[in-house]
Structure formats: structure tokens, C-alpha cells
Amino acid sequence: MLDILEEAAVAAGKAIIDVYNAGPDIAYKSDCSPVTDADETAERIILDKLVAAFPDIPIVAEESVAAGHVPDIDGKTFFLVDPLDGTREFVNRHHDFTVNIALISKGEPIAGVVYAPALGIIYAADHGKAKKSVVSGLTSIGRPVVIGCRNRGDRIVALASRSHNSEETVAYLAEHGITDYESVGSSLKFCLLAEGLADIYPRLSRTMEWDTAAGDAVLRAAGGETVTMNGDPLTYGKRNQAHDADFANPFFVSRGRS
Template identity: 80%
Template sequence: MLDVLERAAVEAGRAVIDVYNVGAEVRYKEDASPVTDADESAERIILRHLQGAFPGIPVVAEEAASAGLVPDIDGRAFFLVDPLDGTKEFVGRNHDFTVNIALIEQGAPTLGVVYAPALGILYAAERNRARKSVVSGQTDIGTPTVIGCRQRGDRIVALASRSHNSAETIAYLAEHGVTDYESVGSSLKFCLLAEGLADIYPRLSRTMEWDTAAGDAVLRAAGGETVTMDGNPLFYGKRNQTYDVDFANPHFVSRGRA
């Protein structure tokens, strides 16, 4: 299954780069979030791969969900897809944008692929194994290397969102004595934790499940965790929420090994 997800992400990433190279026209959805032709082209490619290989597994994809097209996932395994995470980075000509595909089972991300096409880097995870590959020529996936979270030392390095940072996040870091942080876009923050290049990523601003699932899968497989502010693992497949829309995440903290 992971091979299919990797091929889908790489092909979608190639379509994203094609739009990136010529410049994207930005439109805005009802929730005021940006969308481009790259988002839509990449999602079509991913859906074709997933529906062709796994017709019995429903897919919740960002652009389809924004149009009200959400399959029945009650009690079932399902895919979460963000065809272009970090659209603001993409539009701003920053390289921190990714293609994200994850499998959710019993509320947890158990497989995931995060592809950064402008960087030529592919992260993938299944169960307790996370890996990183270099993609050359936008199509050829190199031999993967296993990655893992580092043990937290005296100097804690935090990550914060480049485009969606918040005063609450900065206050959280200060409260926990963390003064050293780097701003990174998209789901790459989870992957940098998984690779052992940072220690903690607090997110005290809005995210949706498709923003986080694939990166969270990589992080969990690498020995890290993502927990809500009450200390429980971040759960996926949230519907009919009292205080928010379907698939919206609460605030959370992702971290490597303690």
C-alpha cells in the first residue's frame, strides 16, 4: 500500500511543480483559504491512484470536502488527503509546501506520505518505521534511509508555523522556557521532528485533519507523538463536533522523544 501512496504523491508533486514554474492564479474558498490549479490537479491525480488501487477505502480529500463531498467513514479505515499543504508558501515562492496522503485506522494515522516536490524529499511511514528518500528528476525515488526522533537534550529546539504562527504559540514556548525556535511551513514540521532535527512543535492555531495526518504518521512511526492540550493522542475522523466543523483539529503539541 505504501508504494501506491508514494507513487501518487510523486506524480501529484510533479503536477504541482508544473504550476509552480509558470505561476499560479490564486482563488479563495468560502473559508477564505487560498486554492490554486495545483491543489485541484494534484487532488485529481491522488484520487485516481487511491480509488484505482483501493476502491473499498473511502477518501476524505481537502478540495472535495470543501465542496461538500465527504464519504461515509463511520467506523471504517479511510484516507486523508491534502494535495497541497502550504498553499501560502507555494504562492509566496517558498519551498516549504508538501503533498500529503495518510491512512487512518481507528482514529490514528498508521501510514503516511509527505512529499516536498520543490525540495525533492519524500518522507514515508508505516507502523513503527519512518523513512526518507531523495526524489531525482521529479520521478525517481531513491533508496530510503530510516529516520527517528532524537532524545531531547538540554537545548530544546522548537518549530513554529511560518504562515500561521500565533501569540498563543509564542506564549506557550515562553511558558515552557523555550527560546530557540525556527519557522517552517506545511507538514514538514512533523518530518523535521521525525528526522531528529528539532524537539517540539506546538500548534495553537487552526488546522484541519488533512493538514496534519500524513506528517503525524511519519512522526509517530519515528518514535514521536502528537497530543492535544489535555494530553490525549490527537484523534482523526472527528465529525459532528459541538464547537467546530467536521475534521477540524483542536490545539496540539507534537514532540520527539522525551
């Protein structure tokens, strides 16, 4: 399965880079978040490949959900897809945008792929192992290197969202005496934790499940964790939430080994 997820992500990433180089057409959703022709093209590519390979597994994908297409996932294993995570980074010509595909079982991300096409890097995880590969020529995936979270030392490095940082996140860092942090876009923050380049990523602003699932899968396979503010593992497939929309996440903290 992981090979097919990687192939789908890389194919979508190639289409994204084509739009990136040509200049995207930008529209705005009802929540004022941007969406581009790259998001829509990439999602079509991913859905076509997943449906062909796994016709019995439901797919929850960002743009499809926005259009009102939500499959029945009750009690089922399903895919979560964000065809272009970090659309603001993409629009603003930064390189830290990603393609995210995750497999969810019983509320847990058990496999996932995060591809950063502008950086030529792909992260993947399943069966409790996480790896990183270089993608050359936008199509060829090189030999993978196994990655893992580092043990936390005296110098704690935090990651924060470039486009969605919040006063609550800044306060959390101050409360925990963390002064060293870097701003990074998209799900790459999970992957940097997973390969031992940082220690903690507090997210005290809104996210959706497709934003986090694939990166969270990589992080968990690398020995890290993502927990809500009460210490419970972040779960996926959240529907009929009284306080928020379907598939919306609560605030959370992702971290490597303590």
C-alpha cells in the first residue's frame, strides 16, 4: 500500500509544481482560506489512484468535503487526504507546502505519506517505521533512510506555524520556558520532529484532520506522539462535534521523545 500512496503523492506533487511555476489561480472558500487550481488538480490525481487501487476504502479529502462529499466512515478504515497543505505558503512562493495522504484505523493514523515537492523530499510511515527519501526529477524516489525522534536534551527546540501562529501558542512556549523556536509551514513540522531536528510542536490554533493525519502518522512511527491539551492521543474521524465542524481538531501538542 505504501508504494501506491507514495506514487499518488509524487504524481500530485508534479502537477502542483507545474501550477506553481505557471502561477496559480486563487479563489477563497467560505472560511476565507485560499484554494488554488493546484489543490483541485492534485486531489483529482490522488483520488483517481486511490479509488483504482483500493475501491473499498472510503476517502475523506479536503476539497471534496468542502464541496459536500463526505463518505460513510463509521467503523471503517479510511483515507484522509490533503492535496496541498500549506496553500498560503504555496501562494506566497515559499517551499514548505506538502501533499498529505494518511490511512486511519480505529481513530489512529497507521500509515502516511508527506511529500514536499518543492524540496524534493518525501516522508513515509507504516508498520511502526518512518523513513525519508529524496525525490529526483519530480518522479524518481531514491533509497529511503530510516528516521526517528531524538531524545530531548537541555536545549529544547520548538516549531510553530508560519501562517497560523497564535497568541495562545506563544503563551504556551513562554509558560514552558521555551525560547528557541522556528516557524515552518504545513505538515513538515511533524516530519522535522520525526527526524530529530526539533523537539515539540504546540498547535493552539485551528486545524483539520487532513492537515495533521499524515504527518502525525510519520511522527508516531518515528517514536513521537500527538496529544490533546488534556493528554489524550489525538484521534481521527471526529464527526457530529457539538463545539466544532466535522473533522476539526482540538488544540494539541506534538513531540518527540522526552
